[in-house]
Amino acid sequence: NENIQKVSEAIAKGKRKLIQGIVQEALDAGCDPMEILNTGMIGAMDAIGERFKTGEVYVPEMLVAAKAMKLGVEVLKPHLASGDAASGGKVLICTVHGDLHDIGKNLVSMMIESAGFEVTDLGVDVPKDKIIKTLQDNPDIELVALSALLTTTMPSLEETVAAIREEDSVSHVKILIGGAPITADFGEAIGADAYASDAASAVTSVKELIA
Numbered sequence: 001n002e003n004i005q006k007v008s009e010a011i012a013k014g015k016r017k018l019i020q021g022i023v024q025e026a027l028d029a030g031c032d033p034m035e036i037l038n039t040g041m042i043g044a045m046d047a048i049g050e051r052f053k054t055g056e057v058y059v060p061e062m063l064v065a066a067k068a069m070k071l072g073v074e075v076l077k078p079h080l081a082s083g084d085a086a087s088g089g090k091v092l093i094c095t096v097h098g099d100l101h102d103i104g105k106n107l108v109s110m111m112i113e114s115a116g117f118e119v120t121d122l123g124v125d126v127p128k129d130k131i132i133k134t135l136q137d138n139p140d141i142e143l144v145a146l147s148a149l150l151t152t153t154m155p156s157l158e159e160t161v162a163a164i165r166e167e168d169s170v171s172h173v174k175i176l177i178g179g180a181p182i183t184a185d186f187g188e189a190i191g192a193d194a195y196a197s198d199a200a201s202a203v204t205s206v207k208e209l210i211a
């Protein structure tokens with residue numbers, strides 16, 4: 001599809017001024033919002049990640065692509081909301097300590113929120129102590145959603161889960177984890193309640209765990 005292709009190119013080239021118009025055009029042409037997101041945007045991010053790995057592009061290129069994607073998601077957001085609002089349980093979300101990647105976390109947050117849950121987002125690079133303090137200050141939070149995008153921050157994710165489990169006042173809170181290097185096996189090994197591979201399955205997991 002030509003419109004999706006255009007979205008993909010605009011993300012890959014970091015066209016911050018053009019991306020919103022291009023996404024709107026794709027929507028106007030009748031493209032499925034999930035396809036624009038998955039094929040157009042996430043596909044382009046995967047491609048830029050590959051080019052980074054092979055040394056064809058550097059961190060600044062990843063950064064402008066990320067900025068373009070964020071702008072594009074703003075246009076997509078109202079179209080991604082799922083209709084069936086759920087219980088309204090409370091969820092805490094963040095990217096773990098040492099990790100600055102937030103696009104996936106933001107998508108997960110957005111989808112959980114639009115499914116009817118109340119989401120508190122602590123942002124990126126969040127130390128475990130801050131997570132525990134927030135859970136203690138907000139005893140009605142039923143689930144914490146942790147994102148990690150780097151193999152080097154998987155230990156940080158593991159430490160965060162362990163710290164939550166070891167602190168009696170918050171150990172009952174359900175834990176959902178995800179992010180590109182994370183697997184279901186890893187989740188099981190570190191004692192998380194669930195693993196989700198993408199934003200849509202994160203919503204399914206949250207519903208199963210606390211709705």
Ligand code: B1M
Nearest residue numbers: 046049100101102103104145146147150151178179180198
């Ligand atoms: Co970075 N980066 N990055 N980066 N970056 C990756 C992750 C990498 C795979 C690229 C590569 O080499 N191919 C690689 C990691 C390699 C590894 O660990 N094995 C990498 C690296 C190495 C780095 C640096 C170390 C580079 C450097 O400085 N030398 C550095 C680390 C900084 C840090 O965090 N301390 C770094 C920096 C950056 C930028 C800041 C420039 C930028 C991030 C900007 C931002 O987020 N605001 C960036 C980007 C953009 C990427 C890539 C290209 C794209 C990430 C992205 O946004 N994808 C990425 C390559 C790639 O992912 N293919 C890469 C789109 C997003 C929607 O997908 O986040 O996977 P994702 O989220 C998905 C799922 O994973 C899942 O749902 C989402 C939707 O489907 N999901 C969850 C995510 N969280 C979830 C939580 C859940 C459930 C599901 O429940 C709680």
